[in-house]
Amino acid sequence: xxxxxxxxxxxxxxxxxxxxxxxxxxxxxxxxxxxxxxxxxxxxxxxxxxxxxxxxxxxxxxxxxxxxxxxxxxxxxxxxxxxxxxxxxxxxxxxxxxxxxxxxxxxxxxxxxxxxxxxxxxxxxxxxxxxxxxxxxxxxxxxxxxxxxxxxxxxxxxxxxxxxxxxxxxxxxxxxxxxxxxxxxxxxxxxxxxxxxxxxxxxxxxxxxxxxxxxxxxxxxxxxxxxxxxxxxxxxxxxxxxxxxxxxxxxxxxxxxxxxxxxxxxxxxxxxxxxxxxxxxxxxxxxxxxxxxxxxxxxxxxxxxxxxxxxxxxxxxxxxxxxxxxxxxxxxxxxxxxxxxxxxxxxxxxxxxxxxxxxxxxxxxxxxxxxxxxxxxxxxxxxxxxxxxxxxxxxxxxxxxxxxxxxxxxxxxxxxxxxxxxxxxxxxxxxxxxxxxxxxxxxxxxxxxxxxxxxxxxxxxxxxxxxxxxxxxxxxxxxxxxxxxxxxxxxxxxxxxxxxxxxxxxxxxxxxxxxxxxxxxxxxxxxxxxxxxxxxxxxxxxxxxxxxxxxxxxxxxx
Amino acid sequence: xxxxxxxxxxxxxxxxxxxxxxxxxxxxxxxxxxxxxxxxxxxxxxxxxxxxxxxxxxxxxxxxxxxxxxxxxxxxxxxxxxxxxxxxxxxxxxxxxxxxxxxxxxxxxxxxxxxxxxxxxxxxxxxxxxxxxxxxxxxxxxxxxxxxxxxxxxxxxxxxxxxxxxxxxxxxxxxxxxxxxxxxxxxxxxxxxxxxxxxxxxxxxxxxxxxxxxxxxxxxxxxxxxxxxxxxxxxxxxxxxxxxxxxxxxxxxxxxxxxxxxxxxxxxxxxxxxxxxxxxxxxxxxxxxxxxxxxxxxxxxxxxxxxxxxxxxxxxxxxxxxxx
Numbered sequence: 001x002x003x004x005x006x007x008x009x010x011x012x013x014x015x016x017x018x019x020x021x022x023x024x025x026x027x028x029x030x031x032x033x034x035x036x037x038x039x040x041x042x043x044x045x046x047x048x049x050x051x052x053x054x055x056x057x058x059x060x061x062x063x064x065x066x067x068x069x070x071x072x073x074x075x076x077x078x079x080x081x082x083x084x085x086x087x088x089x090x091x092x093x094x095x096x097x098x099x100x101x102x103x104x105x106x107x108x109x110x111x112x113x114x115x116x117x118x119x120x121x122x123x124x125x126x127x128x129x130x131x132x133x134x135x136x137x138x139x140x141x142x143x144x145x146x147x148x149x150x151x152x153x154x155x156x157x158x159x160x161x162x163x164x165x166x167x168x169x170x171x172x173x174x175x176x177x178x179x180x181x182x183x184x185x186x187x188x189x190x191x192x193x194x195x196x197x198x199x200x201x202x203x204x205x206x207x208x209x210x211x212x213x214x215x216x217x218x219x220x221x222x223x224x225x226x227x228x229x230x231x232x233x234x235x236x237x238x239x240x241x242x243x244x245x246x247x248x249x250x251x252x253x254x255x256x257x258x259x260x261x262x263x264x265x266x267x268x269x270x271x272x273x274x275x276x277x278x279x280x281x282x283x284x285x286x287x288x289x290x291x292x293x294x295x296x297x298x299x300x301x302x303x304x305x306x307x308x309x310x311x312x313x314x315x316x317x318x319x320x321x322x323x324x325x326x327x328x329x330x331x332x333x334x335x336x337x338x339x340x341x342x343x344x345x346x347x348x349x350x351x352x353x354x355x356x357x358x359x360x361x362x363x364x365x366x367x368x369x370x371x372x373x374x375x376x377x378x379x380x381x382x383x384x385x386x387x388x389x390x391x392x393x394x395x396x397x398x399x400x401x402x403x404x405x406x407x408x409x410x411x412x413x414x415x416x417x418x419x420x421x422x423x424x425x426x427x428x429x430x431x432x433x434x435x436x437x438x439x440x441x442x443x444x445x446x447x448x449x450x451x452x453x454x455x456x457x458x459x460x461x462x463x464x465x466x467x468x469x470x471x472x473x474x475x476x477x478x479x480x481x482x483x484x485x486x487x488x489x490x491x492x493x494x495x496x497x498x499x500x501x502x503x504x505x506x507x508x509x510x511x512x513x514x515x516x517x518x519x520x521x522x523x524x525x526x527x528x529x530x531x532x533x534x535x536x537x538x539x540x541x542x543x544x545x546x547x548x549x550x551x552x553x554x555x556x557x558x
Numbered sequence: 559x560x561x562x563x564x565x566x567x568x569x570x571x572x573x574x575x576x577x578x579x580x581x582x583x584x585x586x587x588x589x590x591x592x593x594x595x596x597x598x599x600x601x602x603x604x605x606x607x608x609x610x611x612x613x614x615x616x617x618x619x620x621x622x623x624x625x626x627x628x629x630x631x632x633x634x635x636x637x638x639x640x641x642x643x644x645x646x647x648x649x650x651x652x653x654x655x656x657x658x659x660x661x662x663x664x665x666x667x668x669x670x671x672x673x674x675x676x677x678x679x680x681x682x683x684x685x686x687x688x689x690x691x692x693x694x695x696x697x698x699x700x701x702x703x704x705x706x707x708x709x710x711x712x713x714x715x716x717x718x719x720x721x722x723x724x725x726x727x728x729x730x731x732x733x734x735x736x737x738x739x740x741x742x743x744x745x746x747x748x749x750x751x752x753x754x755x756x757x758x759x760x761x762x763x764x765x766x767x768x769x770x771x772x773x774x775x776x777x778x779x780x781x782x783x784x785x786x787x788x789x790x791x792x793x794x795x796x797x798x799x800x801x802x803x804x805x806x807x808x809x810x811x812x813x814x815x816x817x818x819x820x821x822x823x824x825x826x827x828x829x830x831x832x833x834x835x836x837x838x839x840x841x842x843x844x845x846x847x848x849x850x851x852x853x854x855x856x857x858x859x860x861x862x863x864x865x866x867x868x869x870x871x872x873x874x875x876x877x878x879x880x881x882x
Contacts, residue, residue, distance in 0.1 A: 055731075061840065063643045063644045064642075064645070069643045069645075071597065071603075072596075072643070075643070146611055146615075146643070146645075148597045148600070148607045148608070148611065149602055150607055151602055152602065198645045203644055203645070204644070204646075219655065219832055220655060220831075220833070220837065221729075221830075244727070244830070245832075246830040247827045247830060247839070247840075248827055251710070251829070251830060254713050254714060254725050255725050255726055257718050258718050258725050260726070425589050425594070426589040426590070428590070428594075428599060429590050430589050433598070452601075454601040454602070455601065462605070464598075464605050
């Protein structure tokens with residue numbers, strides 16, 4: 001049941017920490033004409049009004065609603081509506097204040113000062129102050145806290161609450177991703193201080209500052225939230241938010257059609273083939289925009305076959321990305337050229353491209369010494385035929401089919417490819433972490449901050465770390481280090497653009513495609529404005545006209 | 559009889575220990591520890607963070623020690639705490655889900671008994687009749703149909719197209735606001751498909767089994783004798799033959815309890831029912847060792863009890879078993 005969400009799981013949850021919900025989108029980037037589907041019926045007129053319930057379906061159940069302790073996207077998705085961070089990404093993916101009214105970074109980049117909003121109250125009525133932020137920081141770095149995300153906070157040299165509404169952190173070295181790291185949910189210090197956080201009732205009954213107040217959690221069934229009447233950005237129009245747990249995606253799709261849930265993310269097949277009839281279009285609005293993710297074919301660079309750059313370039317030329325996007329994503333995606341999303345500021349559009357060109361591929365392979373000496377159709381070098389295995393994880397049909405298309409195309413240039421599909425845990429543990437693979441088909445989620453140190457720096461090649469293809473390039477290393485020490489966006493853009501040039505030249509990965517996010521929402525919901533951040537960034541502004549409201553019963557008590 | 563039961567009870571202890579050792583070993587042999595499932599392939603999670611989580615959960619200790627720690631707790635009926643990030647006691651997690659699973663399984667067991675046994679008898683008595691052929695066909699369809707496929711098909715027909723039944727879950731959203739009868743009807747409507755589905759496979763198997771037993775018995779000499787004495791056919795079949803034919807069915811029923819619970823994994827996931835099966839599936843995927851072990855223990859205990867009950871009832875109805 002986990003499998004279908006594999007693309008997102010890798011670092012998708014990190015996006016959620018920053019308060020951006022699962023359905024992430026693209027900025028004004030590229031194709032505006034199809035960045036959102038035309039609504040199936042005209043938007044009903046009338047001013048926003050209060051009431052009704054939004055029911056969302058989720059494959060997984062949240063595990064812990066103290067978000068720093070949870071590592072699953074369901075927990076972060078729900079907790080994101082209950083808590084706030086100091087900062088958040090706005091609809092255009094710019095970092096803005098959330099619980100912080102404003103913030104400033106010192107010239108040296110070492111000190112960040114947050115000026116907090118006044119008058120914000122926790123859901124239990126207590127005032128929110130800098131003491132809560134300090135408590136959250138201390139909890140993050142406490143070795144007894146079972147959190148996986150201490151790393152960014154261990155870089156802090158000193159944190160202090162200079163007055164109830166000012167919070168200041170000092171870093172040992174300038175650290176550009178630092179600012180975004182303060183998007184983590186701020187916890188209520190007055191309820192947790194001096195207690196064992198693991199055994200706190202807040203694990204299952206969270207108290208935050210966010211737009212929705214926790215109501216109930218029925219294990220395996222649903223989580224219910226109700227509107228926060230005095231949310232600092234204004235009371236949400238929707239009265240209730242219900243998060244239903246439906247482990248099977250086919251069941252969820254039927255629940256959607258039958259009215260049991262109001263929104264979900266569709267698969268390309270569901271989007272293109274199973275929802276294109278009149279009744280569905282009347283009842284639902286479909287949206288479409290590039291997801292913050294890409295899929296790639298990664299080479300194990302310690303493997304003799306892939307040492308030669310010309311071989312990797314040849315493979316890149318031999319693969320027809322357009323064919324993969326048409327055949328597997330049913331056109332619902334675009335070509336990837338590097339580790340950033342087309343249209344975002346870190347994306348470099350002027351790098352070497354690899355259009356489908358089998359002739360060039362064969363030439364490059366020949367240059368690298370691979371020729372078909374024995375005439376069996378398979379290239380060889382020193383008597384060894386060119387064959388390798390692509391491994392990918394089980395439960396992701398899209399990847400399996402992508403591998404098959406690659407297999408066929410590579411055969412045409414004389415490379416014999418095997419495909420092995422392995423259960424997720426075994427796949428990572430036995431093959432990826434041990435570097436026991438030749439090539440792998442995988443995906444990464446693209447984070448808002450362009451720092452890609454963990455995936456590309458040569459110090460991250462130990463077993464279990466993310467540079468499992470063993471990519472080593474001194475210039476890239478230096479750029480990555482510089483990139484995280486630089487705050488100026490213009491400067492950083494130069495750094496990351498240069499990295500993309502190098503990656504395009506070296507082809508450690510064959511970047512394949514950026515899939516589209518395909519959310520669908522029941523048509524009675526108004527006020528949805530697709531933007532760079534997706535559709536859920538303005539959830540508190542969604543509303544249902546009085547005449548179309550379905551659920552009336554709501555009781556809100558504190 | 560008492561010694562027989564006592565002997566059986568004592569025998570259960572080593573069997574139980576064996577089951578737990580094997581389960582524990584197999585579980586830990588599977589690649590991926592719970593902490594790894596939570597942290598792997600995530601930037602922002604360092605190897606140090608993973609090591610720290612391992613220490614917090616005691617996963618850095620040698621396996622035998624982990625097992626004995628677990629066993630020591632089990633003796634005190636403490637299943638430990640879940641390794642998922644909610645860290646709740648395993649008992650609590652299982653107890654909130656056990657009733658649902660048991661309830662559905664008992665319902666489907668009753669359904670199986672009520673439907674399968676008469677079908678089996680009738681098709682044995684009227685062998686090669688149209689009824690027998692029809693049920694044979696039905697049974698083979700039952701064996702051959704994948705449960706999840708049938709479940710989705712029924713959902714599509716009754717839930718989406720006809721809109722007669724709810725698709726998933728156990729209760730409607732407005733359940734709390736309904737009266738007693740409203741609640742019963744609501745629950746009933748939600749239960750129809752899952753109970754039908756969970757009974758479906760068993761129905762096919764048991765009716766076949768009943769039929770072959772009945773056929774076996776009808777061929778026996780004493781039935782011939784009973785007929786020869788001029789007893790009415792009804793008495794021959796339902797008094798003499800049926801009692802003996804039911805004997806093995808009792809055993810099979812006892813043995814089918816764990817199978818039903820295993821089947822829960824599939825239909826509870828498909829129908830989004832918050833039961834043990836769903837919990838188990840999630841726990842296995844997340845390598846949540848304490849929860850998986852907790853469920854396996856409960857499954858083992860239920861199996862052992864099922865066998866015991868089957869054996870005892872067998873001994874009760876058939877004196878030949880007792881004497882030994």
